[in-house]
Amino acid sequence: MKIHVICPFMRHHLLPTLLNYLEPMSIEWYPIVLEEEKFEVNLEWVHQIVIPNLPEGGLGYKKVNWFIETQEIVNEDYYCIMGDDDIYEQGFFDVIKTQTSKIIYVSMSRGNAIPTYEGVTPHATHPLIINNLNDVRRYNINFAQYIMKGEILKQMKFGWVINCEDGIFAEDLKEKFPNDCTFIPNLFVFGNYFEPERYTNNEWKIKSHWELPQYKGNL
Numbered sequence: 207m208k209i210h211v212i213c214p215f216m217r218h219h220l221l222p223t224l225l226n227y228l229e230p231m232s233i234e235w236y237p238i239v240l241e242e243e244k245f246e247v248n249l250e251w252v253h254q255i256v257i258p259n260l261p262e263g264g265l266g267y268k269k270v271n272w273f274i275e276t277q278e279i280v281n282e283d284y285y286c287i288m289g290d291d292d293i294y295e296q297g298f299f300d301v302i303k304t305q306t307s308k309i310i311y312v313s314m315s316r317g318n319a320i321p322t323y324e325g326v327t328p329h330a331t332h333p334l335i336i337n338n339l340n341d342v343r344r345y346n347i348n349f350a351q352y353i354m355k356g357e358i359l360k361q362m363k364f365g366w367v368i369n370c371e372d373g374i375f376a377e378d379l380k381e382k383f384p385n386d387c388t389f390i391p392n393l394f395v396f397g398n399y400f401e402p403e404r405y406t407n408n409e410w411k412i413k414s415h416w417e418l419p420q421y422k423g424n425l
Contacts, residue, residue: 208280209233209299209353212273213288214266216243220290220400222422225249231299236277237290238269264366270349271364281357284310287349291400293419298393302353307388309379310353311336314397318410321403333412337391342380344373350395352376358383 211228215237228235229251238255239245245254255277260268270287279285284302288294302310314334321328336342336351349372354362362379364371380387394412398404399419 207303208283209302210280210283210285210356211235211288212270212285213237213290214269215239215290217290217400218243218245221245221247223400223419224290224293225252226422227293227419231294233299236273238273264364264371267364267366267371274359274363279356279360281355281360283356284353285356285359286353288395289348289350289398291398292350293396293399295394295396295413296417298395301390301393305388305390308355308358308386309383309388311342311347311387311389312351312353312393312395313391314348314351314395315410315412316397317399317401317404317406319403319406321401323403326401326403331410333394334397335391336389338389339380339384339387342376344370344377346373347376348372348395348397349375350397352379354379358386 211233213236216239225247229249234251234253236253236255238257240259241256244256247254255273257269257272266289313336316329316331316333318331320331334347334351336347341347358379361382362375364375368374396405
């Protein structure tokens with residue numbers, strides 16, 4: 207069983223850092239890029255997918271839909287979605303590999319500060335803890351918080367008109383497969399970890415032992 211991490215990718219300055227941090231996690235990484243976003247890298251676990259230009263609006267969601275509609279998806283493997291400024295806590299995928307449920311819900315830390323610069327999404331800093339199906343609802347979950355078997359992913363698709371599509375997707379997932387899920391509320395994704403001004407000190411740490419990724423230079 208493999209773990210496939212789907213990543214709508216555009217932040218080139220984070221590529222060396224992400225490669226350095228993800229490589230020990232033994233996953234298959236799929237950065238999905240437009241022609242002008244593509245990069246050169248020769249690593250067996252990195253599967254860059256170059257797609258044609260798409261109409262504006264919800265590009266990240268459209269990139270994931272492209273993966274679902276065009277790529278080979280293995281029924282028994284796990285698939286998750288990663289924002290290109292997100293990252294996982296150490297040992298995250300070691301825990302996922304011990305699971306058997308068709309859908310796994312995890313939690314998300316969102317830093318300790320709300321950035322103030324133009325263009326940022328000013329979401330709150332409280333963690334998104336997913337304990338049960340009642341917590342699976344729009345505005346309370348990010349697309350990085352559901353991991354699913356390929357047989358489930360094949361039946362799903364994002365919309366892209368509204369800004370809470372990851373929550374709508376989660377509600378659809380809950381409605382279709384309410385009896386096929388496991389909750390691991392003490393397992394965390396760091397949401398928007400590489401977004402400037404989001405993680406400004408250690409007050410956000412839920413687990414004091416967390417070791418955090420360091421920025422790397424050019425490839």
